[in-house]
Amino acid sequence: MGRLIELQSIADPARGTLVVLEAGRQVPFDFPRIFLLCDVPEGGLRGDHAHRDQHQLLVATAGGFDVTVEDRAGREQIKLDDPRFGLHVPPLTWVTLRATAPRSTCMVLTSARFDEADYIRDRGEFQALIGR
DSSP states (O other): OOEEEEOEEEEETTTEEEEEOOBTTTBSSOOSEEEEEEEEOTTOEEEEEEESSOOEEEEEEESOEEEEEEETTEEEEEEEOOTTEEEEEOSSOEEEEEESSTTEEEEEEESSOOOGGGEEOOHHHHHHHHTO
16 A cells, blocks of 8 residues: 655755655665656646556645555555655555646656556556456
């Protein structure tokens, strides 16, 4: 199941907050790929798939998302709207993001480069893989 990770943040009232993302420290995997889901309209959906081997860390950098994660243990909804927290999504976890504010943005760090073969886009195939 996905889990929220509190990221290292250093607050400075005069200059704002610095949030640190380091592989092996705040992020529990190396991340050769980073991408942004930008300007997602309120109510807009992203994700709606799982990965066979890839880990992801989702960080809402603007607006927010209700994230639904599902794995062998069940289904859970997690609010992601604070850039000081990242949601770790391990392999074989179905993830769906729904934007809760206009122009929401999510930064995604992944443990591997893009590989279409790693994606599970069919919900029936996913459920068979996790034994549901």
